Amino acid sequence: MPRINFHQQLAALKDKLLAMAALSQQALEFSVEAYLNRDLGLCAHVKEIEAAINAAETSVDEMAYDLLAKEQPMAIDLRFILSVIKINGDLERIGDQSSNIAQRAMALDDKPAISLPVDIEEMGSKVGVMIRRAIQALLEADAKLAENVIAMDDEIDEMNRSVQTELMEVMQQHPQVAEQSLNAIIISRNLERAADHATNIAEDVIFWIRGSDVRHKFSLSQEE
Incomplete structure (x- = not known):
């Protein structure tokens, strides 16, 4: 009977984490939408979601x-709880990145909307896919799907580098739009960091399922 109760508690812990994951995913999607549409109301909503994420982080950790x-769990149950603690932190960081993006959107409220030679919408969409797949991998205990998330990170890194290069040139040639360009650079960097956290989640899912630490190893195998 005690062991049955323990596994019920593990299931409840997983449910708590998945609920928090849904909040983090929602925060990122809303923050990008708020930036693209100059929606101050949505910015405020992102801040509210971040507060809920912070509260959820404390509850999951406890x-x-x-x-x-x-x-005193052993083997796969111990790995699951350790992974939950690490994933919990990464989900909270995604909330932080989302809040940062919303803050940048708010800073542009009194600036004219301009067209920049970068696609923040596409980048945000791809990062959103990474987060959703990482959460799905956790929900379904799918290590292959987690590997797919890790493989996507290089594309986001390249997109971020491209944004930095393109917009530095814009700022040099058109200093009158320097603030809009700088905010886009900061938003791109926040998206890149959110993708890193999705990658961390995927790595922790693999650790839970297989018992293997794939940090730093996957990228090396991809280069060979």
């Missing part, structure tokens, strides 16, 4: 550490 202390 439950995870309580299970570690009281149940």
Whole structure:
């Protein structure tokens, strides 16, 4: 009976984490939309979601550490709880990145909208896909899907580098739009960091399922 109760608690912990993951995914999508549409109301909503994410992080951590202390889990159950603690932190960081993007959008409220030679919308969409797939990999215990998320990170890195290069040139040639360009650069960097956190989540899913630490190894195997 105690073991049944333990696995029920593990299931409840997973549900808490998935609920938090949904908030983080929503925050990122809304923040990009707020930037693209200059929507201050949506910016405020992102801030509200971030507060909910922060509260959820504390709740998930408390439950995870309580299970570690009281149940002394072994093998795959121990790996799951350790992965939850790490994923919890990455989801909170995605909330932070989303809040930063919303802050940049708010800073542009009194600036004229201009067309820049970069596609923040596409970049945000691809990062959103990474987060959704990382969460799905967690939900379905799918290591192959997690590997797919990790493989996507290089494309986001390249997009971020392209944004930096293109917009630095814009700022040099058109200083009157320097603020809009700089905000786009900062938003691109925040998206790149959110993608890194999605990658971390995918790596932790693989650790949970397979018991192998793939940090730094996947990128090396991809280059060979």
